[in-house]
Amino acid sequence: MLADTLTRSLTDVLERPDLRVIADGLVPILDVSLPLPFRVAGALEPGKPFCLRMATLTLGGPCLEAPRLAPTYLRHAIELMRLLEPGANPYLASFAAARVAALFHALDTGDVAPLPAWLAVFSDDVPAASALLQSWETLNAFLPDLPVFTQHEAERLQKVLTRLWPVLAPAESLMSGGGDSRLAVDPHTGLNRYSSSHRPRPWAITFGSSTASSLSERGFGGAEAARRGMMSALLAKQDPDLVQEGVVRRAREAIGAHFGLPEDAVLLSASGTDCELAVLALVAAGTDRPVTSILLAPDETGSGVPLAACGRHFATDSACATLVGKGEVIEGFSSETRLIGVDIRAADGTARPVAEINAQCAELVRREVAEGRHVLLHRLDQSKTGLAAPDMDLVWELCTELSDQLSVVVDVCQARLSPSRVAEWVERGIIVMITGSKFFTGPPFCGAILLPPVIRSRLPSLSLPKGLRAYGNRDEWPEGADASALNNGHNIGLALRWYAALAEMDALFALPDPVIRGRLTRFMTEAVAMVKARPALTMLPMGTPFDDGRWDAVPTILSFLVEDPHAPGRPLALEDARRLHRWLNADLSPWVTEGEGSLLCVLGQPVPVPHPLVEGPAGALRLCAGARLVSGEPSHEGLDEERRLQRECMDARRVLGKLELILKHWDVLLDANPVPRYAPLS
Secondary structure: OOOOOOOHHHHHHHOOHHHHHHHOOOOOEEOOOOOOOEEEEEEEOOOOOOOEEEEEEEEOOHHHHOOOOHHHHHHHHHHHHHHHOOOOOHHHHHHHHHHHHHHHHHHOOOOOOOOOHHHHOOOOOOOOHHHHHHHHHHHHHHOOOOOOOOHHHHHHHHHHHHHHHHHOOOHHHHOOOOOOHHHOOOOOOOOOOOOOOOOOOOOOEEEOOOOOOOOOHHHHHHHHHHHHHHHHHHHOOOOHHHHHHHHHHHHHHHHHHHOOOOHHHEEEEOOHHHHHHHHHHHHHHOOOOOEEEEEEOHHHOOOOHHHHOOOEOOOOEOOOOOEOOOOOEOOOOOOOOEEEEEOOEOOOOOEOOHHHHHHHHHHHHHHHHHOOOEEEEEEEEOOOOOOEEOOHHHHHHHHHHHHHHEEEEEEEOOOOOOHHHHHHHHHOOOEEEEEOOOOOOOOOOOEEEEOOHHHHHHHHHOOOOHHHHHOOEHHHOOOOOOHHHOEOOOOHHHHHHHHHHHHHHHHHHOOOHHHHHHHHHHHHHHHHHHHHOOOOEEEOOOOOOOOOOOHHHOOOEEEEEEEOOOOOOOEOEHHHHHHHHHHHOOOOOOOOOOOOOOOOEEEEEEEEEOOOOOOOOEEEEEEEOOHHHHHOOHHHOOOOHHHHHHHHHHHHHHHHHHHHHHHHOHHHHHHHOOOOOOOOOO
16 A cells, blocks of 8 residues: 555555555555654545545554554544545534444453544544543644634534434444344454454455355455445435435345346345244234144254244344343244244254255145144255255246245245346245345345235334334335334444345356356365365265256255264264354464464354264354355465466365364364354464
8 A cells, every 4th residue: 555665564554455445445645754643635626625635544653653642543544534525514523433443442452552542532432522522622732723613513413413323333343233142243253253354355265154244355445345335325414314224225236136026025134043034024924824834954044044934033142232031932923833843954954954854844735734834835046055945946836836825935035046047936926034144145144035026015014013123123124014014223233234145146256157167066076076085074966956057956065074083983973063163263273383373264164064983063063155166265366266266175175175184183172162263363
């Protein structure tokens, strides 16, 4: 970003992946004689009292003298520049930029210096008018000469800031809200409970798209661009509710466009589990019969899905920041809802034949309908280990036979299906649940439901359960949905997470199907060979998707068991597999001096799998191909396709190499129990 000669510490700050994306081509000047952290200069455009022409950003001496504060100063400066470009009120832009910088500072981990007092005032609640006046004495120096900031103006802007305060934040802060406690970032590690980050983490090798991914620079840029547009609109004095509604609705429109569907076919939901709850609400509202949910592989769906599938709170908090009673029936949902699970694996852990699953599902559906119940049949495509059932042929047969006594939802939350196939199902009457957080490698808690025409047409006549207020807002649902059952707020965190996923989807689907299929096939063929070549790993059978020439015929989840280092021939139990998964994502260099102990590696979280040699379930890890493997990342720039895929394959070998290193030093690591962190310790 800078051509001048800099200290190593400041150069590192300027090359941070998050700041590099946010700067987006902005090139600051360094002037060590400037006694301020930074200064924005430029001529005011005639007729536009607050619009800077030919604006420049100069970093001053404090950025060198206080390197631990340099990232915060730079984030503050970039935000102020971006807000001033469209001509925002400079006082309001200054306060908003200071708020963003203060929250950005709180996200950093490690040896972080305390905020200076003039910035710390923006860390908590909206400052009083008197505090704004006092802080302006410092903030004013960062800008060209402006008219005097008066007490009257401070009081007026304090009211404006109060309305905007919840969304005056960095994209990474906003994306950690609007889900549940699993999204919260641990201040000591910089990661959430999925061990992922809303900031780019390009030094980590990531093949964990069956669980969660940290944002790429592309995804972070997608979320940041949407946030920046929202900020500009808010500071241009547009109605805050309309601005935020627009952010959410444009995300729904963009999702629909990828599937060839209109905006009113898309219902946003914070997660795949939240999707399950919304689907049940829609189905139950459309029938007078009690509902039976037939759920495939309850052990291989999200842990809260069985609760959501029968209308119960599935966590202690919800997407609309409401504390709820986990396991309790949600207001408006029937306590008569019945849940029937259908296993996708046999007792010994092997995959059940699909014909056997088909027969069981058909028998259950017909039995429940005969008892006077409405059946909500789930097709799983795919499970956490890449399996799919029941067959779509059976689904169509049952739909024809049972008509309005049966509803079908396909769980495509792994998103490992061609959009054209999904669109065909939706148009034929199937509800489809998707997420942007698995194959598409967007951030966790990024769900949506695609509604078929029959549900869209009758949506205005449906009375929805009032308890949905804890889980959904009006702008996340299509026009005409029962507003009395929905919240009036705006889940900007959910929308921004989708914008991150949409950036990855745009890059992926810019490529033709044969190219996507070819790249996935190449990588997965080599990945299978790598796993099979290692005696400590036992590969589980992969799914065999229907193949009509589209890219989704390639299985992209490779599940395997890992041999217990203390019991040859026996796989790691689930808890030990979870330890292994954590240690792969941790810097082990303080305890392991050989090999690549410091390498951070991400695989799919262990899935519980029955095994005859293990008391309780074994844990199957998963090496997955995601959208970024196909479309590439900024670090791949300059590599031709062959070299890029070779690099991906080499990275997979490095991950498995670290796994073997962990097994070799198991007892040492068991005692140390290293913790994953955002970046290596060095």
